[in-house]
Amino acid sequence: MPQKNYWLAIGREGLLVENDNRLPCTAEPPMPMQPSSRQINLPDLDGKACKAFRPADNYDKKRFKAIDLRASFDILPHHHYNMAGKAAELLYWDDNTHFCGRCGTALEPHTDISKRCPQCGKIVWPLLATAIIVAVTRGDNDEEILLVQSKNFRGDYLGLVAGFVETGETLEECVKREVKEETGLDICDLRYFASQPWPYPCGLMVGFKAHYAGGTITLQRSELNKGGWYRRDNLPAIPGPVSLARRLIDDWKNKL
Ligand SMILES: [Zn+2]
Structure with a gap:
């Protein structure tokens, strides 16, 4: 059996959860990704790997629903809400750091929470x-x-x-x-x-x-x-x- 992962899919309408309010937990991504997005590794959640990505808008609307991230505080277990917040911050960082601020070269993935400029070596982390x-x-x-x-x-x-x-x-x-x-x-x-x-x-x-x-x-x-x-x-x-x-x-x- 392939290992199941938790998927933090956060799109334009909010966090996508199963209709019974659980985070998707499947071996493969449960919905298509936006073409410009990528999977970002998060720390394990309840002993399972956990990944964040931007879902495309054509996800299965019968199976999943979008909830506002703040509203998910009242719906999800607290540690799932916290992980969704971390996912939101990393996706925001990923969306907003495509190029090196020093020399303008396209950044490359470095670690799960950093990118590196292949030209000048500058490393970029998420900002708080x-x-x-x-x-x-x-x-x-x-x-x-x-x-x-x-x-x-x-x-x-x-x-x-x-x-x-x-x-x-x-x-x-x-x-x-x-x-x-x-x-x-x-x-x-x-x-x-x-x-x-x-x-x-x-x-x-x-x-x-x-x-x-x-x-x-x-x-x-x-x-x-x-x-x-x-x-x-x-x-x-x-x-x-x-x-x-x-x-x-x-x-x-x-x-x-
Ligand atoms: Zn650079």
């Missing part, structure tokens, strides 16, 4: 866009939390201050800068909470907790629609469970 996210609380018992609505949120809810780390900046400096820029507030007692891959398209979210230290809220109108201090008994709609924002808010909410 690192971002911070922070739960700022105030009050003797952290009665209030700072929530904001970014203009790029995909729904009418409030989340946490977040932003990309700039070149030459520490994570701590980034957190303080983002809170100051977006809300005008100063913070103290910065503590690390947790991190999370954020494959939309190639991010790493680093989560912190902090206390309010001073200032009054002045929202950065170019980035935010609204924001303010909220208590546990008047929380607005908040981000879904897929996000580190939700874990940070839940951590505060459940600590009494």
